[in-house]
Amino acid sequence: MHHQDEPPTLETPTDEGVDSLPASVTLDKLPDLVLVSSDRVIFYAHTSRLIEESDNAFNGTLRYNQTTTTNGTSLPVPENADVLSVVLHAIYSKSYYQDKPSLETLLSAVRSLKSYGVPLARVVGPSTYLYGQILAQTPENALEVFIVAAQIDHRELASASSAYLHSLQITTISDETAIQMGGVYLKRFILLQMDRERSLERLLSKPPPPHDECQELQKDVLSEEWTLMASKLTAGFCADLPEGKLRSAMGSIEKVLWCDFCKEALHARIEEITVHWTTMTKVSVQERLKLKICRD
Numbered sequence: 001m002h003h004q005d006e007p008p009t010l011e012t013p014t015d016e017g018v019d020s021l022p023a024s025v026t027l028d029k030l031p032d033l034v035l036v037s038s039d040r041v042i043f044y045a046h047t048s049r050l051i052e053e054s055d056n057a058f059n060g061t062l063r064y065n066q067t068t069t070t071n072g073t074s075l076p077v078p079e080n081a082d083v084l085s086v087v088l089h090a091i092y093s094k095s096y097y098q099d100k101p102s103l104e105t106l107l108s109a110v111r112s113l114k115s116y117g118v119p120l121a122r123v124v125g126p127s128t129y130l131y132g133q134i135l136a137q138t139p140e141n142a143l144e145v146f147i148v149a150a151q152i153d154h155r156e157l158a159s160a161s162s163a164y165l166h167s168l169q170i171t172t173i174s175d176e177t178a179i180q181m182g183g184v185y186l187k188r189f190i191l192l193q194m195d196r197e198r199s200l201e202r203l204l205s206k207p208p209p210p211h212d213e214c215q216e217l218q219k220d221v222l223s224e225e226w227t228l229m230a231s232k233l234t235a236g237f238c239a240d241l242p243e244g245k246l247r248s249a250m251g252s253i254e255k256v257l258w259c260d261f262c263k264e265a266l267h268a269r270i271e272e273i274t275v276h277w278t279t280m281t282k283v284s285v286q287e288r289l290k291l292k293i294c295r296d
Ligand SMILES: [Zn+2]
Pocket: 211, 213, 214, 218, 259, 260, 261, 262, 263
């Protein structure tokens, strides 16, 4: 079937209910293992490859010194075909899915990979295809991703998903979600929200610089109005405070200023604070979460 120079590809029976391994596996050896998914789809694999990739003999299902024949061993697994397909794609480092798996399937596969003792750093590390596929669906499903990341202790994934969780108020987290996150990641999440709050306070702690040539009255008005605005914003703190709301709160101070120099100084400070806040939302917060995790 194959041209001599081509790497061997898997030939699969055409019967219904039989699936192929992630296309064209380029191993020298022919598959010697049949994995049967919970929905009775069969996948061909190499015992040696699975053992090599797993640090627990594929969750104890494959013995290290097992001898198998080409006609092989058949191994029923609890995963359905969609999940098993993603698992095998990851193990065989294949970066293409025939059908785009749902996020639920991808996350189940990650859990399975962990149970099969496959090092997650290799198969779902930040530079992998699987990680990219999960990340693409994270903005709309951040909590779901964060929970799984917490359960498998995947720091990068937890960090990346947490950047989309600013609108999640700690008080609205259900008991069930808290239990799923586990104490350690729940604590990290709470610290992250508190950290956001402190960052906003820090940013707002400096009013625009006083203008020496301005009258005392103008200076006092500016500093009083600024303090009032800052305390209102931080009192009703929400970790995903939108840029527009922040900008308009600070901008409202302009109405009490009559000196152009002071107005300019205010505009400059508004720009500076807004840029800091929005940058933090997507980048620094993730980094800070990582730091926080490392410090624990
Ligand atoms: Zn002035």
